[in-house]
Each structure stands twice: as structure tokens, then as C-alpha cells.
Amino acid sequence: QQQVKQSPQSLIVQKGGISIINCAYENTAFDYFPWYQQFPGKGPALLIAIRPDVSEKKEGRFTISFNKSAKQFSLHIMDSQPGDSATYFCAASNGGSQGNLIFGKGTKLSVKP
């Protein structure tokens, strides 16, 4: 119940294309869903996050779509660029006083020029 399932494990996209990464969860107590971007040898960097009271959030080229009934959320990267090549992790938390994050297994994105 505490798991977050992420797919695909790896993704290759052409420059200018759309990258889509999907996540699913079981625990209905989760109420915060962030995406992190990680470059090799670096810490995860918060990219964008959503709460379940909205179905979509957009920041620049990055969009989270959230489907509460299906318990799924996804990251869309529009106009993907080679600089977007990184590993992306979805995560979930039930906030409250602790808020520890449960991470998916990650998606390695490669954007080809």
C-alpha cells in the first residue's frame, strides 16, 4: 500500500517531442505528489508537484496530470530538450506532521538531438 509504481523504466525521445512518465499509487491517504529530476552524481531536485484537489498543473514545459479516481498521475515534458536528459522520480506523501516521501523507481529519460 505504501508503494508508488512508475513506468517506463527508460524512455528515449527525439528533441522537440513529448516525454510522458506515469505513476500509480494505492494509498488513498497520499495527498501530495511531487516529481523530482536527478542528474548523475547530484541530489534529486524538486521539479513540480500537485495536490489531489486539482487535475492538472503546468509550469513551463512541465505538466502534471492527476487522476484521483484511477490513483494515477503523470509527468508530461513538452518540447523535450537534450538538457532534459536525466532520471525522473515520482513520489507521494501523506503530509501531516512527517511528510516522508515514498519514491517510484525512476525513469531514465534520454532526449536525442
Added chain:
Amino acid sequence: EPEVTQTPSHQVTQMGQEVILRCVPISNHLYFYWYRQILGQKVEFLVSFYNNEISEKSEIFDDQFSVERPDGSNFTLKIRSTKLEDSAMYFCASSEQVGRYEQYFGPGTRLTVT
């Protein structure tokens, strides 16, 4: 822009030795976390810390692990007797306050146990 810092960036130790990993969270943040990431795997929660005590800990955080905030700025993770399987990247994170969920991660400490 404020950021979480961690030292050292790489620590090599022998099995059975004690290690202390150090973190300086963002200055106005009140919640502190340690996570670890074994090479090529997902990030895993270890422990959260608030108001000078542990808020929550995972199954990984056994009696070999301890955390401390020895002064107003540092937050440390101690592994008492390291094992080979403790080899991983250890990330410190912090968040601002109750109800603010955003966690900001440091660059990590790579721990290698030989």
C-alpha cells in the same frame, strides 16, 4: 538561492567503523530528513526529525543509525558499525514547516564501505 549542503561528498570507510554524515539544512526550515539511494535504485526514506526528536523512521533505520542536531545549523546521521550493504548515496532534505510539503535535497554523500 538557499540550498541544503552536505559533507563530505564522498566517504570511504572499513566495515565495522563508525561514520558521521553532516548536513546543513536551509536556515528557516524546521523539518529534516535523511534518505538513501543504493546505486541505480530508488530513493528510500530513512528518518524524519522535528523539534529535536525523531518524527518517523523506516525499517531501514535500525539501532545502528542515529540522528542528531548538535547545534542550530547542523543535522547529522551516524552509522555506528558500518556494513557493506550500507554503501549508498545518503541525501539530507529539509522542508519549511508543517503543512508545507516541499522537500529540498542536498547533493548527497557517497558512502563506500569496504
